[in-house]
Amino acid sequence: FIPSLSIASTNITETVHLNGRTMGTTYHVQFLNDEDSKYNVEQIHGKIKAILQDVNDKMSTYIPSSELSRFNKSQQVNSPIEISADLAKVIKKAIELNELTEGALDITVGPVVNLWGFGPEKRIEKSPTAQELAQRQSWVGIDKLKLTQRADKFYLQKSIPQLYVDLSSIAKGFGVDQVADYMENQGIKNYLVEIGGEIRAKGKNSKGKHWQIAIEKPKFDGAREIEYVLGLKDFAMATSGDYRNYFEENGKRFSHEIDPKTGYPIQHRLASITVLAPLSMTADGLSTGLFVLGENKAFELAEKQNLPVYLIIKTNNGFETKMSSAFKKLVDKE
Numbered sequence: 001f002i003p004s005l006s007i008a009s010t011n012i013t014e015t016v017h018l019n020g021r022t023m024g025t026t027y028h029v030q031f032l033n034d035e036d037s038k039y040n041v042e043q044i045h046g047k048i049k050a051i052l053q054d055v056n057d058k059m060s061t062y063i064p065s066s067e068l069s070r071f072n073k074s075q076q077v078n079s080p081i082e083i084s085a086d087l088a089k090v091i092k093k094a095i096e097l098n099e100l101t102e103g104a105l106d107i108t109v110g111p112v113v114n115l116w117g118f119g120p121e122k123r124i125e126k127s128p129t130a131q132e133l134a135q136r137q138s139w140v141g142i143d144k145l146k147l148t149q150r151a152d153k154f155y156l157q158k159s160i161p162q163l164y165v166d167l168s169s170i171a172k173g174f175g176v177d178q179v180a181d182y183m184e185n186q187g188i189k190n191y192l193v194e195i196g197g198e199i200r201a202k203g204k205n206s207k208g209k210h211w212q213i214a215i216e217k218p219k220f221d222g223a224r225e226i227e228y229v230l231g232l233k234d235f236a237m238a239t240s241g242d243y244r245n246y247f248e249e250n251g252k253r254f255s256h257e258i259d260p261k262t263g264y265p266i267q268h269r270l271a272s273i274t275v276l277a278p279l280s281m282t283a284d285g286l287s288t289g290l291f292v293l294g295e296n297k298a299f300e301l302a303e304k305q306n307l308p309v310y311l312i313i314k315t316n317n318g319f320e321t322k323m324s325s326a327f328k329k330l331v332d333k334e
């Protein structure tokens, strides 16, 4: 899901734009190059590319030789495999968010995602059979995955050989955080980092305003229209929706978000959910988990956990929008 970003004008300071492709999508980085701190833009872009490549090499399920793919292919059961600190960090967060979302975000749902044609296995035109689904469902379960730490080393183990971890719901967010942390280390105070719709912003744009981010109206015809514009202040934002990545069978749409409890693509009236959080990986994982829960449960949980969320809900005559109390509080401060 890729919201439209406002392009800041360059009247006060120069806004640097860096773009490219990563993780099957695009990235955009913007930052202000002040008079008194001229940055070497090419060097910064080179480093950003290296950071994104590194995240991919660790977490992609589309790269057969990635660290995660090697774990997924491993047939070793109940024996700890050493993993990188980065991979451990993302898996730890995903396990935490699994609990927070009452099981709705589940990184072990990969075999079912793939069966529905939304992973590295090929696309499908027909729904899988009940038997195929039941088999794959029996491979799913966060309890079959164990993350441990001994001194400064991290280990991951599976309790069944078929266990397969899919970090598509959170890895882009981690990539954003890695790039944002690098910008911080460089002393860059005003920046916006975006990968495939996952955004983290700090400071202000060249007009001296908080970075303006648009939340899109859900549209199935590929058109893009703005629903809400938000000034993002030192926060990350993620949106999950069911109108970009789906397949259609007999006029029925199947979304790429799977309910781990049933193994079926979600079926509810939530068209999209936007989540704000300090870290992009948190916002990214939460938006998927809350999206799976649907409009009522997602809203209830957001109120209970004080999460800033913005929902767009399908109704019989269009869409209705809803903000959680925490979201309202944040935008009222604008």
Ligand code: ADP
Residues within 6 Å of the ligand: 001, 104, 105, 106, 107, 108, 109, 113, 118, 119, 166, 167, 168, 169, 170, 196, 197, 239, 240, 241, 245, 256, 257, 258, 259, 260, 284, 287, 288, 292
């Ligand atoms: P996007 O931002 O592209 O809409 P998301 O961040 O919402 O994507 O992640 C969706 C991806 O996460 C799916 O393509 C699938 O690989 C994986 N996925 C689907 N359902 C779940 C789930 N319940 N828990 C964890 N990952 C999921």
